[in-house]
Amino acid sequence: xxxxxxxxxxxxxxxxxxxxxxxxxxxxxxxxxxxxxxxxxxxxxxxxxxxxxxxxxxxxxxxxxxxxxxxxxxxxxxxxxxxxxxxxxxxxxxxxxxxxxxxxxxxxxxxxxxxxxxxxxxxxxxxxxxxxxxxxxxxxxxxxxxxxxxxxxxxxxxxxxxxxxxxxxxxxxxxxxxxxxxxxxxxxxxxxxxxxxxxxxxxxxxxxxxxxxxxxxxxxxxxxxxx
Amino acid sequence: xxxxxxxxxxxxxxxxxxxxxxxxxxxxxxxxxxxxxxxxxxxxxxxxxxxxxxxxxxxxxxxxxxxxxxxxxxxxxxxxxxxxxxxxxxxxxxxxxxxxxxxxxxxxxxxxxxxxxxxxxxxxxxxxxxxxxxxxxxxxxxxx
Numbered sequence: 001x002x003x004x005x006x007x008x009x010x011x012x013x014x015x016x017x018x019x020x021x022x023x024x025x026x027x028x029x030x031x032x033x034x035x036x037x038x039x040x041x042x043x044x045x046x047x048x049x050x051x052x053x054x055x056x057x058x059x060x061x062x063x064x065x066x067x068x069x070x071x072x073x074x075x076x077x078x079x080x081x082x083x084x085x086x087x088x089x090x091x092x093x094x095x096x097x098x099x100x101x102x103x104x105x106x107x108x109x110x111x112x113x114x115x116x117x118x119x120x121x122x123x124x125x126x127x128x129x130x131x132x133x134x135x136x137x138x139x140x141x142x143x144x145x146x147x148x149x150x151x152x153x154x155x156x157x158x159x160x161x162x163x164x165x166x167x168x169x170x171x172x173x174x175x176x177x178x179x180x181x182x183x184x185x186x187x188x189x190x191x192x193x194x195x196x197x198x199x200x201x202x203x204x205x206x207x208x209x210x211x212x213x214x215x216x217x218x219x220x221x222x223x224x225x226x227x
Numbered sequence: 228x229x230x231x232x233x234x235x236x237x238x239x240x241x242x243x244x245x246x247x248x249x250x251x252x253x254x255x256x257x258x259x260x261x262x263x264x265x266x267x268x269x270x271x272x273x274x275x276x277x278x279x280x281x282x283x284x285x286x287x288x289x290x291x292x293x294x295x296x297x298x299x300x301x302x303x304x305x306x307x308x309x310x311x312x313x314x315x316x317x318x319x320x321x322x323x324x325x326x327x328x329x330x331x332x333x334x335x336x337x338x339x340x341x342x343x344x345x346x347x348x349x350x351x352x353x354x355x356x357x358x359x360x361x362x363x364x365x366x367x368x369x370x371x
Contacts, residue, residue, distance in 0.1 A: 008301070011232045011235075011301075014236065015235065015236065015239065018236060018239055019239060020238070022239065022240075022243035025243070026243065026246060026250070027249065029247070029250065029255075029256040030250065030255055030256060037259075039270070041339075042272070043272050043273055043337075045273065098260070164230075204367075
């Protein structure tokens with residue numbers, strides 16, 4: 001039974017309306033300012049890490065290594081990074097007594113933690129990981145409460161002199177999602193459940209989080225290794 | 228004709244869903260409007276590609292094929308022909324089987340559900356059902 005001409009006209013009108021609505025929605029999504037999101041719980045591929053085991057600063061010959069598992073959006077990590085780390089760096093890292101390894105441990109409740117970690121990873125591509133790391137922590141109070149933190153990270157990236165076309169492409173790709181997840185997974189395996197968590201020469205640290213306590217500990221461990 | 232019209236409208240809906248997911252994988256639309264977070268888990272899993280091709284692109288091409296076929300089948304010369312209905316049912320049937328495989332992966336391998344994938348699954352199943360109704364309609368016409 002053939003459809004009536006009026007019926008066909010109604011169908012094509014409905015088809016056109018749906019097509020316009022659909023194309024309009026896609027057009028809107030394509031033209032709105034991009035908000036990058038870094039997926040959680042991705043399956044880690046061997047290529048995601050390829051030997052990567054955190055961001056390291058300090059001499060490879062340093063007698064003590066501290067691994068920090070931290071979340072860019074955690075206030076305690078921010079205090080530690082901005083108040084204690086400069087002293088630790090001056091006293092211990094620059095003097096060759098300590099090697100510092102930073103690993104991401106983005107907590108589920110912190111919506112921008114992965115994005116921040118990814119932004120720092122993109123800066124690492126251009127050899128400016130620690131600069132971006134510091135900027136992100138210093139600006140935590142402004143971006144943590146924002147609706148979208150990406151423009152803040154972009155501004156920091158610009159300020160430290162990154163090639164912005166490379167940075168934007170890196171952020172859009174989300175290519176370090178697996179690496180961030182692998183950091184988190186490694187922390188979980190080691191028993192990390194909060195941030196920041198420190199591992200001193202591979203063992204979970206239960207002491208105080210201030211530069212004096214860490215200096216005493218590093219000095220004592222360094223003496224043991226040199227004996 | 229109502230069945231073929233429905234198949235066309237459903238194919239258009241499926242085309243937009245697949246396009247949305249594919250554009251997301253290309254990094255063109257920011258984050259997915261999903262709610263559960265399961266969409267991103269599924270979309271970034273190793274099973275989001277089949278033989279090196281994005282599953283969402285496979286869906287996009289499949290729905291585009293169904294749309295073209297459906298629109299062609301509405302033309303007066305083909306309106307009462309059985310072949311377009313058979314092709315629609317065949318293509319949608321393959322889509323249903325592929326969707327069943329993907330749903331199995333979501334439930335038992337990836338352990339995450341993507342709502343957009345579920346929506347696409349409902350659409351392809353609906354296209355398959357209406358194409359079967361169309362085949363039945365044509366069979367009844369031949370018998371009467």
